Amino acid sequence: MQSFAALIDALVYTSSRNAKLQLIADYLRETPDPDRGWAMAALTDGLDFPAVKSSTIRNLMKERVDPVLWSLSRDFVGDTAETASLLWPDNPQAGDAPSPSLDEAVQRLSAITRNSAMSELPRLLDPLDASGRYALIKLATGGMRVGVSARLAKTAFAQAFDVPVDEVEEYWHALTPPYAELFAWAADGADPPDTANMPLFRPFMLAHPLEETVVDLADYVAEWKWDGIRVQLAHVGGETRAYSRSGDDISATFPEMIDALDIPVVLDGELLVRGDVQGGEAGGAASFNALQQRLGRKTVSKKMLAEAPAFVRLYDVLMLDGEDLRALRWTERRAQLEALMARLPDTHFDLSQVVEADHFDHLAQIREGARDDAIEGLMLKRRDSPYVAGRKTGLWYKWKRDPLLVDCVLMYAQRGSGKRSSFYSDYTFGCWDGDPDKGAELLPVGKAYSGFTDEELKKLDRHVRQNTVNRFGPVRETDKSLVFEVAFDSVHESKRHKSGLAMRFPRISRIRWDKPVHEADRIDALRALIRD
Amino acid sequence: MSGDFSWIRPEPHGIHVVPADVWIDPSKPVDRALVTHGHADHARGGHGATVATPETLAIMKLRYATAEGAQPVEYGETIRLAGGVDATFIPAGHVLGSAQILLEHAGERVVITGDYKRRPDPTCPPFEVTPCDIFITEATFGLPLFTHPPIGEEMAKLLKRLSDNPERCVLVGAYALGKAQRVIAELRAAGHTDPIYLHGAMEKMCRLYEEFGVDLGELRLVADHTKEEMRGSIVVCPPSALNDRWSRRLPEPITAMASGWMRVRQRARQRNVELPLVISDHADWDELTRTVEEVDPHETWITHGREEALLRWHQLTQRRARALAMVGREDEDD
Incomplete structure (x- = not known):
């Protein structure tokens, strides 16, 4: 588990694609079966432990940390697994239990049921350090978030054993973790898996x-x-x-x-x-x-x-x-x-x-x-x-086709997660429910967190911090002084927003620092674009 | 406890000691200021008179070029201010010259910590626990997830990465006042005797530390040396220079940063840091709470940082506390 945790940490702190390929390839060559197969499964999202959810982790933490301190910490870190890995208390009763191998961790996670999760997970977490706990919780709840796509992991596999990546891709879907036959073929020169007579996925x-x-x-x-x-x-x-x-x-x-x-x-x-x-x-x-x-x-x-x-x-x-x-x-x-x-x-x-x-x-x-x-x-x-x-x-x-565009007013902002956890990067915006010069109000119509550059994000974050009028937990309400040109693919009736509308794929197309808010669009204009 | 402590008043721009009409760490110019330490969010220029330790005054002179109205006070020395207020400067263990300030008036005692830590630091004397009625503390790392590892572990990580990559250099981003010198001094203590290369912006502060008797070993300026010479070396720069064009003159730098924020992965990623070093000059959560327990004040006031969590801890341990909304105090680089 510790060498897998070290790989995950190294990947987190590496941005270069080639360096990531190198790290994964080295790990795959140096690590024995079946650990390396489980690691490939983890990197390609091929593992599922349905009894362990993010809420399981939260519940475990509730038993160990004051809920207010937990939520303040979670809010700061922006990631449940990492927060839990940092706040997990040392258990003196755990003694010097050796940390489990990756294979052992996977076997024990597979055996966990909803009923046993609360007692079994601590036994796995206790002997690990913060890095090990992070890797284990990510493994258990899915999604390693280390900036490695399934394709990149397969490319690293191909690179590690000098085999064509398209062949890896083709056999991949015929096999299940920990991919013993795939390693036997690539690393030890065994015959490739026979796929001709299987209803396999062929890469698109x-x-x-x-x-x-x-x-x-x-x-x-x-x-x-x-x-x-x-x-x-x-x-x-x-x-x-x-x-x-x-x-x-x-x-x-x-x-x-x-x-x-x-x-x-x-x-x-x-x-x-x-x-x-x-x-x-x-x-x-x-x-x-x-x-x-x-x-x-x-x-x-x-x-x-x-x-x-x-x-x-x-x-x-x-x-x-x-x-x-x-x-x-x-x-x-x-x-x-x-x-x-x-x-x-x-x-x-x-x-x-x-x-x-x-x-x-x-x-x-x-x-x-x-x-x-x-x-x-x-x-x-x-x-x-x-x-x-x-x-x-x-x-x-x-x-x-070109997207639809509408001018909206920024209403609320929330901190992002992961890399953006210190930035207000998720924006809720609204349109006027009538003539803004005659007292109309803004109603939220959508939420977007993309379409701007890192530089623009910094400016938006500053705008939110400097123009906050209200705070609701992690959400800040702004003074509604900024117009976004929002691009979206289509708009539909929806009960999710008070406006009764929901956009598909909304993203910030332009930030209209120059535009007065009363010139933003009205709900009616947006409603007219419905094609359902 | 006799009075209501109305003689000491927290304002957004500093702590006002009313009978003496002096301000602690004011963020705008005042007639008379008491300054805990030399970081820019505590020590501003332009005051009529500035009372601080000789080290802090030297740092302020270096940064603001003027030293008018400088009044040095040694650690442990008590000075009498107007209005029957006594002030004593006590080591805070944060950076060279950093002090807590004990104020006494009419039998009441208030301690203002400024920034502080409890870990040993070869560049400054350690924090001293001082009993008081009101304890005014920082809370920069006031969340339970912040536990700074022993600095020896972080030094070992740094030296290991260096020896694994003899053809490259490790570029360490560190706050120019305090962190940089502490990292260098700790490297020396760990037995690293090779020359350490400095970004130009760090030179004067390192020299000042040396003048006050902190041995930093052989320091060289990056600007005076070639890429070849710097292979296998440690280079120290301000955090702002980490991803700057400046670093192109270095031999394939591995980007490291020495900061308490490095405890959180995504904080390191935001700065493209490859080697996070969890080293802070602030108290971590355990140090903050242990310090409050040891000082055991009647009430804690929290100046800046993650005050909500520290307030919550006070509530859980049935201690009195309040948060002061101080402006302009945030150490994103520490």
Whole structure:
């Protein structure tokens, strides 16, 4: 556990990507099985101990620290795990119990139940120092927050044993922690895991933002970027699975899709629910808001299946009848996909149509008109692109429509977490409920914590501190003297805010230090942008 | 306890000793000031008369160039102020020259700690516990999560990183008054005899420490030496220079910072610190609470820092305390 804790600390204090890769690679080479496999699982979010939650940690601390002192400390640190690791009292009865190995810690955490958590966790924490406690609590509650993505960890693995990262990625999803076969293959030269007959997640091909690039439509084809969630459906070896973009198995959330696929194929598409917003009535998809009601559920009610049935709008085909098509050009895969549609039930599948345009400017016009259809924008795909994992420059582009903009007034600010725990970086803003010159009031419409630079954050933090009129715990109310231009993707009815509106992906587009607050927008203006 | 202590009045800009009309650590110019120590948030220039230890006065002279109305007082010496108030300067263990001030008037005793710590420090005499009625304390690190480790552990961390990286240098960000000299003196005590390189802004203060008899070993200025010469060395700079262009002249510096805030990971990350050294010249939580217990005053007044938590501790231990809203006192770098 101590060497894992040392790795986590070193990663926290290292910002360079190469130095992080080096640290992880060194650890993987020096650490025996199964500890290094558990460490990989921890870095890629592959461990889950459902009986240990952040609230479990809070409850443990309540038994040991005065609640007021706890919450003041937690507020200062901005992280429950770290606060607990620092405030955990020495237990003289623990004596010189040796600190557990990572494997031992994982085994004991797996055996913990809701009932035993309060007695078992202290036994694990007592023999550790503050760093060890931090690593253990992060391990137990999930999310190491060391600035390492799953991809970076896999790259470090590839680097440690000099194997291709794409192969690591491919085998990864066939295996479970602590990945004994993966280490046997990479470190000891054993045969690679056999994946051909498993309904595995195959890493998605992703797109770069188009930004200023202009492409030739002779080389690129355009498709709508539908506003749902990217999904991969795999039917291999008689089993069907649905995977989200991150590779999570979401089969249980969308059982109707699992039942609808029974031919050996791996498909890439957009998961949507039936409705008439996207692409007009003919398109038959509801807005993202409707889909959101169905996300994250472990079971689905019959009512929900009837009211918001899912379907998949297909973009691509990766494998068909046992054959891997990913090396083929997009045009060839597209032809196979179109031919395949006849074998799929049209109740649950349709084809994402190609958007025809004469030239790039024409395409730009079409994109402008996409607003009413609640489409996220356009995709541009090189006609000869193979299907490759991740983002490869020049192959696929996403060309999102421009965001909606509205001028709001800063009302409340709250300190951020993690790196921003000493800054007021989360802002709640509002619009006027009438004419501000005739006594109208501001009603909160949204919250944002991105879209500004570090320099701007410092200025905003200073503004909040200097213009505070009220404090509610960690929240400060400001004197409502600053206008934000807020960008967002769409706006919906919602009970979350007093204004009855909620924005999707709100972020600060510009800070209008110059703009008088009475010129900020009214609720009515925002309401007029609803497209549900 | 006889009176209501109305003779001593906390104001946003300092503590006013009414019968003597003097101010303790005023943050704006006054006729007559008593200054606990040389840090800028306690020692401002421009007072008519300034009473402080000779070390503090020398530091103020170095920083503000003027020394008009300087009235030196030695540790343990009592001076009589107007209005029947006696003032005694007592070591606070914070930095060179730092003092607590004991005020006595009409049989009542008030101690103002200024900033202080209880750990040994080779650059200044240790804090002395002084019984009093009102104990006016700081609370910079007044949260229970702040426990400063023994400084020897932090020195060992620093020296280990240095010896693991003989081709690089370790750049230590440290407050120019006090922290820097303490870190250097502790490195010497740990047996590190190599030359230590200084950012130009630290030179004068280090020389002043040496004049007062603090041995800092061989110090060199970064500006006078090449990258090659500094490989495998420790370089000390003010925290503000850590991520500055200035550090480009150094051989692949490993960024370290000596500060009590380094106890919290994200504080270190905010400053891009690779090697956090938890070293503070302020009392940590245990020192703060132990000091209140030892002084055992009738009431504690808290000047600045995390006063809510220290107030809560007083409540839990059934002690009287109040928070004073003092402005402009925050040590983000310490």
